[in-house]
Amino acid sequence: MSNRENTISSQCFFEGRILRLRVDKVELEGGKIGEREIVEHPGAVAIVAITQDKKVLLVTQYRKPMEKELMEIPAGKLEKNEIPLACAQRELLEETGYMADNWKELLAVYTSPGFSNERVVIFLAMDLSRTLDFPMDTEEITRLDIIPLGDVIDLIKENKIEDAKTVAGILAAKVFYEDETN
Amino acid sequence: MSNRENTISSQCFFEGRILRLRVDKVELEGGKIGEREIVEHPGAVAIVAITQDKKVLLVTQYRKPMEKELMEIPAGKLEKNEIPLACAQRELLEETGYMADNWKELLAVYTSPGFSNERVVIFLAMDLSRTLDFPMDTEEITRLDIIPLGDVIDLIKENKIEDAKTVAGILAAKVFYEDETN
Numbered sequence: 001m002s003n004r005e006n007t008i009s010s011q012c013f014f015e016g017r018i019l020r021l022r023v024d025k026v027e028l029e030g031g032k033i034g035e036r037e038i039v040e041h042p043g044a045v046a047i048v049a050i051t052q053d054k055k056v057l058l059v060t061q062y063r064k065p066m067e068k069e070l071m072e073i074p075a076g077k078l079e080k081n082e083i084p085l086a087c088a089q090r091e092l093l094e095e096t097g098y099m100a101d102n103w104k105e106l107l108a109v110y111t112s113p114g115f116s117n118e119r120v121v122i123f124l125a126m127d128l129s130r131t132l133d134f135p136m137d138t139e140e141i142t143r144l145d146i147i148p149l150g151d152v153i154d155l156i157k158e159n160k161i162e163d164a165k166t167v168a169g170i171l172a173a174k175v176f177y178e179d180e181t182n
Numbered sequence: 183m184s185n186r187e188n189t190i191s192s193q194c195f196f197e198g199r200i201l202r203l204r205v206d207k208v209e210l211e212g213g214k215i216g217e218r219e220i221v222e223h224p225g226a227v228a229i230v231a232i233t234q235d236k237k238v239l240l241v242t243q244y245r246k247p248m249e250k251e252l253m254e255i256p257a258g259k260l261e262k263n264e265i266p267l268a269c270a271q272r273e274l275l276e277e278t279g280y281m282a283d284n285w286k287e288l289l290a291v292y293t294s295p296g297f298s299n300e301r302v303v304i305f306l307a308m309d310l311s312r313t314l315d316f317p318m319d320t321e322e323i324t325r326l327d328i329i330p331l332g333d334v335i336d337l338i339k340e341n342k343i344e345d346a347k348t349v350a351g352i353l354a355a356k357v358f359y360e361d362e363t364n
Contacts, residue, residue, distance in 0.1 A: 005246050013196040014203050016219045019297060021196050021203050024246060029321055036246040037198045039221055041297070064187050064206060064218040065299040066292060077296070107338070109346035110248060112293045112300055114259070115201060115223070117247040120346070139211055156289070157358055164291035164302070164346045171353035176339055 041118035045088040046075035048169045049125040056152045057096050060143040072163040084121040092125060095141050100125035106172050111164060122169040124177055223300035227270040228257035230351045231280060231307040238334045239278050242325040254345040266303040274307060277323050282307035288354050293346060304351040306359055
């Protein structure tokens with residue numbers, strides 16, 4: 001049995017540069033009528049970039065919705081028709097000045113499935129090299145930290161890393177790829 | 183140095199039952215002007231509920247934004263002035279018919295910090311008991327599965343679990359509390 005929610009009508013309330021918000025009137029199980037407030041998002045990528053001595057690249061960025069800085073793995077929105085891997089390589093370089101020779105898809109997750117279709121593809125990037133003199137995106141990124149994986153796990157446990165994709169990506173790298181990053 | 187983004191002006195485009203969408207005009211580092219599309223959310227809770235024989239409660243739900251069913255840990259939005267733990271106890275009972283005697287806060291994460299302030303407090307619930315004849319919320323929940331933690335980890339690795347809070351919560355339970363759930 002599937003509770004598929006058929007759309008009766010749909011109204012768009014906002015169409016911005018990034019987001020589109022619509023409200024769908026839907027038919028629920030048993031014929032009841034419900035409303036769904038939905039935010040459409042173009043999708044994004046994020047990168048768990050791990051050095052050969054098992055350190056993780058983390059960027060700090062001011063996040064307006066919370067009015068505070070968060071420490072996160074490098075990430076960015078997909079441009080139109082952009083392939084996730086190409087986007088991830090671009091974002092890693094722009095945000096950190098690093099390139100990687102070894103890329104694996106680690107996870108793909110919906111960040112807020114209750115109200116948004118945002119999907120983030122999270123990559124594991126290894127065999128890193130620093131591109132000298134690449135101008136980092138300092139308009140967005142305040143700081144780059146390179147921290148041992150074990151210490152990053154501690155930061156998650158202490159709730160000092162508060163970004164869901166970062167927590168999911170780092171823990172997945174530890175649980176699924178710890179051997180390879182050794 | 184902090185790239186704090188001061189608000190120059192703010193305009194609300196949508197105010198629904200759950201979400202509020204606004205666009206802030208902000209002053210960036212160096213005096214440039216930018217725009218931030220922001221979705222305000224009341225916040226939520228989620229529950230990694232683990233039985234004494236180390237099985238995890240997972241609910242399946244139709245998610246309109248993706249037009250498909252997702253398997254997730256039990257979760258729900260905070261009601262006005264509701265304490266996260268009380269919300270988690272209510273949602274666990276409503277969605278699964280289970281109660282728990284042992285609650286720990288596992289994580290608190292921002293699901294989409296680039297555009298939303300949604301924060302999910304994820305609890306670890308143990309010492310579970312089934313409340314007989316409690317009417318499960320079948321309007322929302324299609325199915326309840328009770329699956330060994332190791333198999334849930336495999337579902338994450340195979341990308342059959344695609345919800346970010348579920349991935350973060352389950353992996354955190356494994357990495358931080360594996361001993362206690364043994």
